Amino acid sequence: MQAEKEDEDEASPEEYVALSDFTGGGSDQRSFSSGDRLLVHSKPSAEWWWATLQGVPGYVPASYLRLVTAEEEEEEDISLEDPWQDEEYFGSYGTLRLHLEMLSDKSRTETYRQVILSNSASLRNKAVMDLGCGTGIISLFCAQLAQPSVVYAVEASSMADYTRQLVKQNGCEEVVTVLQGRAEEIELPEQVDVLVSEWMGNCLLFEFMVESVLQARDRCLRDGGIMWPSSAALTLVPCQADSYYTEKMAFWERPYGLDFTPLQPLAQQEFFTKPKFSHLIEPEDCLTAPCDVICLDMYTLQVRDLEEMKGQFHFCVEKSGVFHGFTAWFTVHFESLEEGGAAVELNTGPNSEPTHWKQTLFMLDRPVSVYAGDSISGSIVLHRNPVWRRHMTVTLQWNINSSTEDTDNCQANLFMSLYT
Numbered sequence: 001m002q003a004e005k006e007d008e009d010e011a012s013p014e015e016y017v018a019l020s021d022f023t024g025g026g027s028d029q030r031s032f033s034s035g036d037r038l039l040v041h042s043k044p045s046a047e048w049w050w051a052t053l054q055g056v057p058g059y060v061p062a063s064y065l066r067l068v069t070a071e072e073e074e075e076e077d078i079s080l081e082d083p084w085q086d087e088e089y090f091g092s093y094g095t096l097r098l099h100l101e102m103l104s105d106k107s108r109t110e111t112y113r114q115v116i117l118s119n120s121a122s123l124r125n126k127a128v129m130d131l132g133c134g135t136g137i138i139s140l141f142c143a144q145l146a147q148p149s150v151v152y153a154v155e156a157s158s159m160a161d162y163t164r165q166l167v168k169q170n171g172c173e174e175v176v177t178v179l180q181g182r183a184e185e186i187e188l189p190e191q192v193d194v195l196v197s198e199w200m201g202n203c204l205l206f207e208f209m210v211e212s213v214l215q216a217r218d219r220c221l222r223d224g225g226i227m228w229p230s231s232a233a234l235t236l237v238p239c240q241a242d243s244y245y246t247e248k249m250a251f252w253e254r255p256y257g258l259d260f261t262p263l264q265p266l267a268q269q270e271f272f273t274k275p276k277f278s279h280l281i282e283p284e285d286c287l288t289a290p291c292d293v294i295c296l297d298m299y300t301l302q303v304r305d306l307e308e309m310k311g312q313f314h315f316c317v318e319k320s321g322v323f324h325g326f327t328a329w330f331t332v333h334f335e336s337l338e339e340g341g342a343a344v345e346l347n348t349g350p351n352s353e354p355t356h357w358k359q360t361l362f363m364l365d366r367p368v369s370v371y372a373g374d375s376i377s378g379s380i381v382l383h384r385n386p387v388w389r390r391h392m393t394v395t396l397q398w399n400i401n402s403s404t405e406d407t408d409n410c411q412a413n414l415f416m417s418l419y420t
């Protein structure tokens with residue numbers, strides 16, 4: 001949600017340099033080009049700052065900017081850290097915490113097991129690549145439940161050393177070959193028939209591991225080979241989030257009999273200007289039927305498509321309630337290796353078994369009452385961060401067309417731009 005412009009603070013503005021182009025989405029945003037020098041006057045939120053470029057003011061995304069240090073002033077050389085933050089990223093996967101979380105997610109892990117099991121006959125003598133194998137669980141399922149000719153288990157983090165031990169420990173070293181390295185750089189001895197990976201992040205795309213999968217598809221998958229998942233969809237629904245709203249906003253009304261409401265603008269900034277990951281929405285919180293707003297075909301999707309993905313939506317309010325925000329989740333499908341065979345689905349939405357991804361909640365600045373018969377229509381744009389390549393901005397714009405209000409078209413042109 002756009003941070004409200006605050007009074008210019010007295011401190012003199014700081015000079016920042018733009019690390020990439022930015023095209024403003026809302027009228028109060030300031031576009032700029034890579035290398036531009038901006039003066040930052042205030043920082044109303046961590047994500048959006050108030051700045052001027054050549055004297056023209058507007059909101060700018062903080063993550064696109066870097067403070068100009070005295071040395072850089074001289075060197076005129078703005079060096080970029082690793083835009084993929086790989087050290088931190090693969091470092092986190094070198095420990096057990098995340099692998100334990102993923103392996104403990106029965107819905108996720110059993111789905112991949114089901115995919116292997118239901119395709120075991122067709123996997124006979126096939127070459128498989130398990131991209132980002134982690135502890136190797138999918139590769140071990142392949143070796144245990146089917147008879148592929150080989151499984152190349154590719155893992156960039158230091159976990160690969162342990163994965164080799166697990167493969168040996170479970171008597172699968174004849175079939176499974178663990179290769180440590182980034183999938184984009186690994187040279188496989190042969191093209192594979194099946195590329196399987198568990199690459200999905202929050203809001204489907206966060207981490208952008210999907211880019212690695214697409215590059216591996218183009219380098220390592222033979223023509224006619226199978227992608228697992230074969231397709232993916234991001235789903236959205238307008239929802240109530242009363243307990244979260246109460247916890248973060250209503251709380252300030254009467255804590256211990258005192259009036260703390262002057263803190264509510266701060267609460268809105270701090271809690272409602274970025275998505276809430278690992279939110280668990282109840283089916284009854286949905287105000288309308290959900291809608292798949294972005295659909296990805298893993299055979300045709302191109303890396304360049306990931307820069308900006310757009311979706312439209314039109315929700316019909318089925319029951320009156322309070323519209324606190326939007327909730328997003330994803331579904332992936334695994335097509336059968338057999339002609340006409342049934343696909344396997346992993347749905348991370350509120351009507352399925354909860355997963356470690358749970359759902360993602362985007363809160364409005366302030367809740368809006370909606371009534372049966374109203375409609376909420378608009379668009380969502382996932383804009384990949386041009387600097388930090390594992391991050392994206394989610395921009396939601398919508399109108400509420402109310403059938404009950406006296407004005408036949410109460411517009412609430414709202415704009416929410418949130419960084420994941």
Ligand SMILES: NC(=[NH2+])NCCC[C@H]1O[C@@H](n2cnc3c(N)ncnc32)[C@H](O)[C@@H]1O
Pocket residue numbers: 090093102131132133134135154155156157159181182183184198199200201207209212
């Ligand atoms: N579903 C997710 N969001 N993350 C779950 C899979 C992540 C696993 O893939 C590994 N991994 C991620 N990217 C790569 C890559 N390009 N090459 C090799 N391993 C990778 C990473 O080290 C971790 O073990």
